[in-house]
Amino acid sequence: MPTDLPDDTVIKKLTSNGVFMxxxxxxxxxxxxxxxxxxVITDGDxxxxxxxxxEILxxxxxxxxGVTYVGNGRPRGPRLDP
Structure with missing residues (x-):
């Protein structure tokens, strides 16, 4: 696990369904x-x-x-790719 991260970078652990807050x-x-x-790297907006x-996810x-949820742009349901 990286320890020397820039100030605008944090480490988050995903939930069981791949979500973080x-x-x-x-x-x-x-x-x-x-x-x-x-x-998670923030750079301005x-x-x-x-x-x-x-690897960029x-x-x-x-x-x-006021927005409380941001999706990943993929449709719900099982993934069809391997």
Missing amino acids: LNKVQYIVDGRRGFQQVL KLTVTDLEG IEHTKPAP
Whole structure:
């Protein structure tokens, strides 16, 4: 686990269904990544989530005030890709 992270980066642990909370907003990453740790990097209005090896998992702009959920852009249900 990285210990020398920049100030704008935090480590979050995903829930069983691949979700984490940041500033009272729920972000879904990927259900197949349940319980994994991810790096959450904020840069102005941009939010990037990577695995610990640096692979980008999701990128979003920060949501408007009052938004409490940000999806991953994929339809609900089982994944069809291997």
